[in-house]
Amino acid sequence: MSDKKGNEQGVLNVGIDLGTSRSAVSASNGQRHVVESYVGWPVDMVARKVLKSDVLIGAEAVKNRTMLDLHRPLERGLIKEGSEKDLQAVRVLLEHLVDLAIGNKGKRGKTKVRAVVGVPAEAMRVNKQQLRKVLEGSVDGLMIVSEPFAVAYGLDALLNSLIVDIGAGTSDFCVMRGHFPTEEDQRTLTQAGDSVDDYLLKLIQDKYPDAQVTLYMVREWKEKHGFVGKPQGKVEITAPVQGRPTPFDITDQLKAACESLIEPIAETMLDLLPRVDPEFQEDVRNNVILSGGASLTPGLRPALEESLAPIGGGKIQAVKDPVFAGADGGLAIALDADDSDWDQLA
Numbered sequence: 142m143s144d145k146k147g148n149e150q151g152v153l154n155v156g157i158d159l160g161t162s163r164s165a166v167s168a169s170n171g172q173r174h175v176v177e178s179y180v181g182w183p184v185d186m187v188a189r190k191v192l193k194s195d196v197l198i199g200a201e202a203v204k205n206r207t208m209l210d211l212h213r214p215l216e217r218g219l220i221k222e223g224s225e226k227d228l229q230a231v232r233v234l235l236e237h238l239v240d241l242a243i244g245n246k247g248k249r250g251k252t253k254v255r256a257v258v259g260v261p262a263e264a265m266r267v268n269k270q271q272l273r274k275v276l277e278g279s280v281d282g283l284m285i286v287s288e289p290f291a292v293a294y295g296l297d298a299l300l301n302s303l304i305v306d307i308g309a310g311t312s313d314f315c316v317m318r319g320h321f322p323t324e325e326d327q328r329t330l331t332q333a334g335d336s337v338d339d340y341l342l343k344l345i346q347d348k349y350p351d352a353q354v355t356l357y358m359v360r361e362w363k364e365k366h367g368f369v370g371k372p373q374g375k376v377e378i379t380a381p382v383q384g385r386p387t388p389f390d391i392t393d394q395l396k397a398a399c400e401s402l403i404e405p406i407a408e409t410m411l412d413l414l415p416r417v418d419p420e421f422q423e424d425v426r427n428n429v430i431l432s433g434g435a436s437l438t439p440g441l442r443p444a445l446e447e448s449l450a451p452i453g454g455g456k457i458q459a460v461k462d463p464v465f466a467g468a469d470g471g472l473a474i475a476l477d478a479d480d481s482d483w484d485q486l487a
Contacts, residue, residue, distance in 0.1 A: 151251060155242045155280075156295075156471020157235070157258045158288060159272075161215040161310030162334060162434065164234060165468040168242035169476060175464055176238060177202070180230035181209030198237050203357070217310040217331050219261070220271050232275045239279050255282035255483060257471035259291040261311040262327035273484065282483035286474060288467050289315035290322055292432045292460065295470025301424040303413065305406065305445070305457075306467070307435035309334035312402070314409055316417060316425065328413060332405040334435050338363060341391075341398035349389050352380040362391065367399045369440030399438055407448035414452060426455030432466045 154169040165175040181202040183189035188208035197205060214220060214227035214234070221227040239256065243249045258272060269285050276283055286294075289304035293315060298304070300319040305312065314328040342359045345352065358380065366376045376392040410429070417425050426449060431442055436459045449455035460466045 152253045152255060153243060153249070154472060154475035155239065155254060155256045156291065156468045156473070156475055157238055157256055158291070158465075158467030158471065159215065159235070159258055159260055160308055160467075161213070161217070162308070163464070164238060165465050166238040166242045167465055167468040167472040169472065170242070170244065172242045172244055173465060173468070174238070174241040176200075176234070176241070178215055178234060179203050179206075179211060179213050180233045181206060181211040183208060184210055196233060198234060215310060217261075217335075219310075220275075228271070228275065231272075232279075235276060236279050253281040254279070255284075255475055255478075256280045257284045257286060257291070257475045257478075259286055259288040259467045259471050261308075262287040262289065262313045262315065262329045284474065284478065284483060286471065287313065287315060287322065287327060289313045289327070289432070290317075291468075291470035291474065292430070292466045293317045293470070295466060295473045296430065296460065298428065298430055301417075301421050302428040302430060303410065303425050304430050304432060305410065307333055307402065307406070307431070307433035309434065312406055312409075312433070312435075314413055316413055318417075318421075325416070326413075328409050330405055330409060332402055333433075334363075337367075337398045337401060337435075340401055341394060344394035344398060345389070345391055348391075348394060349380075351382045352387065352389060353382065354380050363395065363398070364434075366395060367438045368396065369399050369403065369438055369444050371440075372396060373439075399441070400444070402435065402441070403444050403448065406445060410445070410449065411452060414449075414455075423453070426453065429455055429457040430460060431457055432460040432463050434463055436460065436463050 156167045158165045160178055163175055164178050167173045176199040179202040181197045183192055212227055212230040214230035220231050289306040293304045299317050302317045304315045312330040312333045315322050316326040338360045342356055345354055362378050372392050376395050377388050377390050379386050379388050442457050442459050446457040
């Protein structure tokens with residue numbers, strides 16, 4: 142028996158956006174959560190006594206990272222290879238997301254859990270089997286889809302659209318033609334949020350070699366002050382120099398780092414759009430949808446829209462809720478799926 146949403150009694154459907162930096166879950170019971178994609182274990186008995194926990198997840202793990210063996214197990218949208226600890230971290234992270242979706246401290250009782258997990262387009266080939274193994278015992282049914290497809294499904298943008306999903310590890314592209322996208326319809330770039338962070342760190346270190354700066358600090362500055370185009374004002378941050386807090390102007394460095402995304406993303410759009418059947422190209426050019434955390438960067442959307450001028454111009458809109466767009470789309474897929482669409486993991 143099922144309700145009008147296709148949600149069977151005794152079955153919890155969940156959509157999970159498995160992200161390099163943040164992971165989100167949306168569930169058919171109304172639960173929605175976002176967690177930073179970090180897992181850490183106390184480095185010794187002293188740390189364990191201080192933390193009063195055997196494992197920390199998300200923001201708590203980042204906050205207490207000096208006491209932890211900290212893992213960010215997804216790299217460029219893929220599970221890191223060659224590390225059993227990273228594989229364990231992915232398992233812990235996914236189980237945590239499922240528990241959050243279930244509610245009631247993860248006590249599912251007789252409830253069956255079916256999960257649609259969104260991953261970068263190229264991870265579909267590389268990591269699908271790994272994810273199946275990781276989720277065995279945690280979910281009863283599993284579907285793995287590309288993140289931009291999940292976004293498209295949740296927005297009902299399934300025909301004549303181009304999704305550009307700019308996350309931390311990857312930027313993913315998907316042309317929707319009214320059916321499941323093929324490999325030819327999708328692209329993945331490693332130029333994304335992490336590459337901006339790395340570049341910004343280098344630029345700051347080159348300009349201010351005496352400043353004591355970490356990647357965590359740089360990421361926070363980018364997320365708070367990042368922009369493309371004309372700055373609204375000077376971006377001044379404070380970092381220690383030999384222990385003394387010192388102000389630094391990073392306006393130019395921040396602009397250059399954020400704008401490093403424009404060229405590779407524009408080139409990929411300009412490569413994909415002419416491959417669409419000619420009678421539908423104008424429709425797709427005017428229905429480009431920007432998602433992912435970087436879509437919030439002021440000035441990025443109009444800059445990418447301007448880059449479409451060589452092929453006749455186009456229109457780009459940004460999703461209203463990039464944090465949950467992928468997870469909500471995964472949930473929509475789960476609610477619409479037939480029994481035959483699921484891989485059974487119970």
